Each structure stands twice: as structure tokens, then as C-alpha cells.
Amino acid sequence: MRALSEHPNDSVPQATQQASKSQSIYRFWSNPRIQARQILASHRPSVVARVNAERVVLAIQDTTDLDFSSLQQTSGLGFICQTQQQGIKVHSCFAVSGDGEPLGVLHQHTWSRAERAGKRQSRRQRPTGEKESQRWLDTLTAAEPGVDDSVCLVHVGDREADIYDLFVQPRRAHSELLIRAAHNRKVEGELGYLIPTLAQAPIQGQLSVEVARNPQRPARQATLTLRAMTLTIAVPRNGKQAPAAQPVQLNAVLAEETQPPADGSQPIRWMLLTTLPVETFEQACQCVRWYSRRWLIERFHFTLKSGCRIEQLQLETAERLCNALATYSIVAWRLMWLTYHARVAPDDACDAILQTAEWRLLRRRFEPKNRSKKPPTIRQAVRWIAQLGGFLARKGDGEPGLKTLWRGLGVLHHLLEGAQLAAKR
Known part of the structure; x- marks a missing residue:
């Protein structure tokens, strides 16, 4: 699962x-x-x-x-x-x-x-x-x-x-x-x-x-x-x-x-x-x-x-x-649940829905100079995931949808697997 x-x-x-x-x-x-x-x-x-x-x-x-x-x-x-x-x-x-x-x-x-x-x-x-x-x-x-x-x-x-x-x-x-x-x-x-x-x-x-x-x-x-x-x-x-x-x-x-x-x-x-x-x-x-x-x-x-x-x-x-x-x-329910929380609780910390390794990798990818140990908000983390799936995140684009989210999740975990393998070398 x-x-x-x-x-x-x-x-x-x-x-x-x-x-x-x-x-x-x-x-x-x-x-x-x-x-x-x-x-x-x-x-x-x-x-x-x-x-x-x-x-x-x-x-x-x-x-x-x-x-x-x-x-x-x-x-x-x-x-x-x-x-x-x-x-x-x-x-x-x-x-x-x-x-x-x-x-x-x-x-x-x-x-x-x-x-x-x-x-x-x-x-x-x-x-x-x-x-x-x-x-x-x-x-x-x-x-x-x-x-x-x-x-x-x-x-x-x-x-x-x-x-x-x-x-x-x-x-x-x-x-x-x-x-x-x-x-x-x-x-x-x-x-x-x-x-x-x-x-x-x-x-x-x-x-x-x-x-x-x-x-x-x-x-x-x-x-x-x-x-x-x-x-x-x-x-x-x-x-x-x-x-x-x-x-x-x-x-x-x-x-x-x-x-x-x-x-x-x-x-x-x-x-x-x-x-x-x-x-x-x-x-x-x-x-x-x-x-x-x-x-x-x-x-x-x-x-x-x-x-x-x-x-x-x-x-x-x-x-x-x-x-x-x-x-x-x-799996489909969980994808919908993630999208919902990004829209109704955007300011909550993303550690409620993501593991530490996941949000840290996202921050390293999109804010490489940010050294904060505090997790980003759900809204920010979900937008980063969606950007991995093709979401452009322009001012007029609104919030990401399910399509870019499920694509981005796949990319995120491929990146995470690669980072974990590199750390073992």
C-alpha cells in the first residue's frame, strides 16, 4: 500500500x-x-x-x-x-x-x-x-x-x-x-x-x-x-x-x-x-x-x-x-484527502501528512538556501509536490489539482529513493 x-x-x-x-x-x-x-x-x-x-x-x-x-x-x-x-x-x-x-x-x-x-x-x-x-x-x-x-x-x-x-x-x-x-x-x-x-x-x-x-x-x-x-x-x-x-x-x-x-x-x-x-x-x-x-x-x-x-x-x-x-x-482516498487538507488547512504544518525525509527533500529541491528545521505549511508542501508533477504555480493558476498531485508524488519518492541510495555510498 x-x-x-x-x-x-x-x-x-x-x-x-x-x-x-x-x-x-x-x-x-x-x-x-x-x-x-x-x-x-x-x-x-x-x-x-x-x-x-x-x-x-x-x-x-x-x-x-x-x-x-x-x-x-x-x-x-x-x-x-x-x-x-x-x-x-x-x-x-x-x-x-x-x-x-x-x-x-x-x-x-x-x-x-x-x-x-x-x-x-x-x-x-x-x-x-x-x-x-x-x-x-x-x-x-x-x-x-x-x-x-x-x-x-x-x-x-x-x-x-x-x-x-x-x-x-x-x-x-x-x-x-x-x-x-x-x-x-x-x-x-x-x-x-x-x-x-x-x-x-x-x-x-x-x-x-x-x-x-x-x-x-x-x-x-x-x-x-x-x-x-x-x-x-x-x-x-x-x-x-x-x-x-x-x-x-x-x-x-x-x-x-x-x-x-x-x-x-x-x-x-x-x-x-x-x-x-x-x-x-x-x-x-x-x-x-x-x-x-x-x-x-x-x-x-x-x-x-x-x-x-x-x-x-x-x-x-x-x-x-x-x-x-x-x-x-x-490509495485513491488518500490522494483526495491530501488535496482536501491542502485547501482547508493550508497553514497547518505539513508533518501531519508528510514524513520528515519527504518535506526536507522538497525544501532542499525548491528552497536550497533555507536551513530552517521547522516544517513548511501543508499548502506550500503540496504546491511543491504538484510542481514536481507539472504544476506551474503562477499567480493566476489557483491551487493544484489531483492530476499534478499524483504525478508529483511519484517524482518525489523517486527523488527520495535516489537521495537515500546516495547517502549510503
Whole structure:
């Protein structure tokens, strides 16, 4: 784990620099007695400890595909979309503090599809337990053990999580739901359906939120108009719910940009269903702010794919790939954690995140005349690491991102290894 964390953007042989060490990692992943869930289980106690130190924690769920189509000889892969692409589907639960600090992976589920496409016509007629949608319910249950009752655990999901069975799934005390609605559900009231009912709710006010960039839009500030109300969701008519299923009362928030963005991107329109209170404007704003942090799990998946290059691995079975995924998931969390602390605690001493030999080498590289024994700040150390990865550190460049950080970490530890070898001569 240490070797891969120090060289996240390198292959295993590049990260270890020794054939014996590389072989030990590959043997670990291929050991039939080792399973991915055990690797993540070793990470979970420290995650839960960080969770229990917070007042509010967002348990964000999302699914991504790992494409291993180039591995023609690898067994256990399945279809990941409607094409012939082969790979593994991954559903993760990533814990984030209410303020956005990455806390770690609470749960991860992987599977392979045996068929390229499902039976769409009969999908609504099948119970949730027979569909891939069951992963949302199982992950909610798996994320909660060990979390103190004093912690408000908010389960956050995108439109795929708009599932009636998830709304009625048993949860621990002080666990809440915050789900983006996908369906115009049947609700009690004169208008009869969710969208028109929520659209006529009174406006509570406006809120400015930071919208993260994605392939379809750049990062920007968005001004959202908020509406909120309490409503009752009817039992789906086409589903296979239990005979005793009852309507469920939820709170709803509609957050939308009434003015189209100047950059021409699609205006935001979030329709949120939640068990959190929305009686006041501030409560509705809190729901929107917390949902806006859902992009962090997308950043986690991006770090896995681009930073740790998980899709570049060439292993012989899907089981070995899943063991590697579990290992790199911990590495990806640590990269995000370093980036977060550089932005929220920039003036703290960097010895909280770097070893003495690491920050001393950085100072020798960038401030060779500085003889201070006091460690630099986190912000300064992270900027130096990012400069090793290609960050230019100009006045208008802002703070470094994940890409330059993971590149710089690899360079830093290659320099450190070289310095240690030179010292032994």
C-alpha cells in the first residue's frame, strides 16, 4: 500500500522498482484466500473512527464501469454497457464529512453482467431483490455498522437511487436519505404527481452553490431558486412490493436555475427527495449544499481510473482485478484527502501528512538556501509536490489539482529513493 500510494500513477513494477516486491503484490492479489472485501475491511475501522468524529457524514453511493476490453484472456469479466465492452461494474459508498472532507470507503460491491442487455419490458414487473437496483439497499445496510448514534448519517444518491424500496428500507437511528428524483411519482394531492405538485410549492429563496466541472460543463457558481414541501409518495402500481406496502411521507426540494448559464451549459434542475427536515429556508439550503457534494464520489472514481490507472492493469482473473481495485480504492482516498487538507488547512504544518525525509527533500529541491528545521505549511508542501508533477504555480493558476498531485508524488519518492541510495555510498 505504501509503494502504490507513493507512486499512484505508475505501474506496479515502476512503483516498487524491484522484481521481488512487484511479485509479492501480484501474489497477494492472486492469493485464493484473499478477497476484496477483506482488503477493504482492513481500511474500514479507521474510516468508521473518522466518521464517528464528525457530527454529519454523507454516505455517497454511485456506480461506475471499469473497462478491461483489452484483456481478452482474463476470466470472469462481463458486459458493462450495451456494446461488446468487457469489464467490471463497481458500486461504492464513499464517506464524506458535511464540510466535504473525504473520510474513506464504507462499502464497495462489484459484479459482472453475463448478458449484454437486460429485459427492459419486464424490469418493472420484477421485485427489486432480483434486479441490480438491490445494490442500493444492500449498500445502505452495509455502510451503517459501527457508526455512533450521535452521527447523522445522510445516504446520498443520484437518480438511479430513486427506488421506492430504498425509501422504506429500515435504517439505523439518525440515518437520513437525500436522493435526486428521477420519476414523476404518484403523490397524494390535487395535482396527483410529483413534478407539478412540487413546481407549485412556494419559493423559499435563492442559494448560490459551486457546481463542479464535468465533461459536459465547466466549473461555475450557480444561483438556484428553492422550493420545498412535504408530500406523500404512493406505492408504485407496476412494482412487486410487499402486500403490506404503504405510502411513504417524504420531504421534497426543487432547486433550479431560472436564468440559463452564460456559458451555454444546461441549467441545473435538482428535484430532491429526503427524510431531512425542510421546514425552513436554511434547512432546504442545507439539503442542496449536501447534495452538491455528491460530485466527490465521481472524483473518487476519476482518481481510480486516471490517477491510479486501474484500467491499465493486466491480471488474469476478475477476482484479482477486484483485489487490486480494493487496494487502489484506499490509495485513491488518500490522494483526495491530501488535496482536501491542502485547501482547508493550508497553514497547518505539513508533518501531519508528510514524513520528515519527504518535506526536507522538497525544501532542499525548491528552497536550497533555507536551513530552517521547522516544517513548511501543508499548502506550500503540496504546491511543491504538484510542481514536481507539472504544476506551474503562477499567480493566476489557483491551487493544484489531483492530476499534478499524483504525478508529483511519484517524482518525489523517486527523488527520495535516489537521495537515500546516495547517502549510503
